[in-house]
Amino acid sequence: MAGAGPTPIPPDDPATDLLRARAALLAPPAGARRLAAPALRAALVDLHDLWLTTRAAALGVGPGRALVALGALGRRELAPWSVPDLLLLYDADRIDPADATRLAAALRPGLRTATVGGAVQASLADLPTALGLLDARLVAGEADLADRLAATARRAWRASAPARTDALAVLTHARWDRAGDVAHRVEPDLRDGRGGLRDLAVLDALVVAGAADPPSAEVRAARRVLLDLRTELHRHAGCARDVLRVDDVGNLLDPHGPTDHHGLLRTIGGAARTVVTAVEAALRPRRHRPRSSGRPELGTGLVVHAGEVTLARGASVARDPVLVLRLASAAARGGLPMSPSALRRLAEAAPELRAPWPDAARAELLTLLGAGEGLVDVVEALDRAGLWGRLLPEWGAVRDLPPADPRHARTVGRHLLEVTRHAATGDRTDRPDLLLLAALVHDLGRGRAEHPARVGAEVAGHVGRRLGLPCDDVATLAATVRHQDLLPRTARRRDPEDPATVRRVLDVLDGDAVLLGLLRALAEADARGTAPGAWTPWTARLLDDLVARCRSALPTTATGRAPRRPGG
16 A cells, blocks of 8 residues: 655755655656666665755865765665765864854754764774764765775774674674564565665675675675665655555566565565575674584584584485485574585485485474474575475475465465474374474465365375375374364354364364364464464463363273374
């Protein structure tokens, strides 16, 4: 939905000409060409530079003074409604500080002033300031003064960066916690989210510090995608908004690009994953802090080196189809990252796991799925390397799929991982192995014209047979997916005290107590993986009451199928 429209322009505002010219760029008159996103950004930068240069000259920004652009304007990446970040530099040997302050106020109320030394000193105490100065670009005034700021700020950053990268990683992760993942949010934050434009600024800073390689062609392409989408979002919304809402999608679709919400999220997700891979690799040397204490137990062909789980020298990559899963499960258990070089080598040379999987492969998969907090990052890394789709080919259909339920804030693929993570912490079933598998596959039928639970049950059956589960377990897995909504729907809509309600549930489940327990555990994990607050004590009481009545109605000898050990 469009925003409230452009800000009214006061006729006596000194910026009247600037605002009118910007309005003409954003909404050209009938018959005029509408600029594409890159051309619009370039025109906005030129427009601001021209206006600032003209106004600075009129106000006397000359020798001893320099108007410097920082941030997006400094990088020439200005979005339509971004507020330009400016700094008025002055030479304290030639200019009185009070005069500099008066000049800054005349240029723009609230405009900061600083000497080169003062600006650099402030950057040593504040990380965002340090990052901002790396983009410094002269707009008007004395070029030598601006050049001195840029050179001094970069030297100071390179000298201090080794000691500040830990703080930068903490700052970055705190921002990710607030804004979420760009690749997995139905309404992603293109600027602040994990994999967004601020991460590219972090990556730029690490390149300046010599802690990261210059951006690859893939990273540069991802930058263009995110910049173009942010530009179009600003143009459509009529305000500085960086969260892409569902209602915005129809107005941002490019006739030459994605044609629907799923396609747009797929484009965004691909760009964000590229950025995440680059920025995490750059930050990783400073953040090797395993979540678990001690050294993880490693399988054959694996070692821990430089805080990463990687391949041992002489590992049989081309002859060991289970090695990918051993690497992943060891990393997830130990809370350690997997070596990018190991992932590349496995992507290039690891053999496919043939159906039915051997017991060792299934056991490693279940260990990975049961790792809890360590699961999500590891699967994401496998997916970015192209390895997760080999293990679970059905993943491609749901990776960036928007959910049908508006309560869901994440894509279907990320929701499945969150549900699996929560399923690993439960203890309400005799078959934790089948619970983990059901959590992982329960929504693989989404995004199709047919009934998702029915299609999902068929997909779950295919997955179970590929994994080498016994026939009874395949049937239980498929039934768990088919009837995943049975308990929540019944508990909310029917009277659990009515014997007919209990009989109906047991008839649907064929009196299988194990299946009943699986459905209760999956319902809780599914709600917890949907959104904060989706699982409440009231919901738990409703389901527990229904399940207890169903269990009481079972014959005393009816225990369902005999429990099997995970991986069995």
